[in-house]
Amino acid sequence: MNWAGWPENKPEEYAPRMIDLQFDLVGTTIPTENAQLLSVALQELVPWLGEEPGIGIQHLKGAETNSGDATLNINRRTKLFLRVPRARVDAMQRLVGQTLDLAGHVLQIGDFKTREFSPFANIYAHFVDTGSAGEEQFVQDVMRELDGRFQLRCGFICGKQQTLQSTSGPLYGYSLMLHDVPPHKSLQLQDEGLGRNRLLGCGIFIPHKSIAPVIPAIL
The missing domain is CATH 3.30.70.1210 (Crispr-associated protein; domain 2)
Incomplete structure (x- = not known):
């Protein structure tokens, strides 16, 4: 979808309020439908996640299993991605070492790295x-x-x-x-x-x- 004839966008500066955090995870399987489970579990550990505007929680991805059930396999490349205010980065340290229980699928949260946004077109x-x-x-x-x-x-x-x-x-x-x-x-x-x-x-x-x-x- 495109618009036609819009004004030329002039270069401007923008200073992001948020930043991405990438947490290591240790576990073996996750539910295929994990967005709601993950959101609830993380808010139980860090209640203010649901109160701070703009915070984002990316659902977890994995590989399909051979069992045919609603389960995905994960490995050490699977990460937990959160988008949080820069001012809250230090407070997110409390997640390190915590355990997530997603309908019986247990995950251990490891260390995290910060990742800046890239101004791609x-x-x-x-x-x-x-x-x-x-x-x-x-x-x-x-x-x-x-x-x-x-x-x-x-x-x-x-x-x-x-x-x-x-x-x-x-x-x-x-x-x-x-x-x-x-x-x-x-x-x-x-x-x-x-x-x-x-x-x-x-x-x-x-x-x-x-x-x-x-x-x-x-x-």
Whole structure:
């Protein structure tokens, strides 16, 4: 999706309020649907995660098992990613050494590293939830938020509809690739996210060097 004839974006500076934390994890398996379980478990350990605006928790990824059940295998390359305020980084040290129990799947949280945002022109979110299930309305929601909240008109591509289970019921969303984004807007979008439910991993953008590898996967 593209707009035509928008004003040229002038270079500006943007200082992100948030930063990414990458935690080591020790465990063997996780539930396939782990976004809600992970969010609840982390908020039990660090209650203010649910009170601080903008905090993001990316759901865990793994490899399918041969058992055919709703379980994924993980290894030492599996990481826990949190997007938190810079002012709270030291406070996140309390997670190190803690245990997560995701419906019987036990994970030990290890040390973490910080990771700064990169002002790439292409940024990608695995799942964006605007509250609209239909693709046409979703596209309108995205255009409205980009134009109104971020004062940005850029190209974007949305993928197939996805479903995410939450305590309030199923959430419907789409993957979203934004391209030709000016550097300061790229940082702002990574900093603030798009749509709803950041604690369930929704609307969290990460940089991509090129849109080419992503397009076949999301269409």
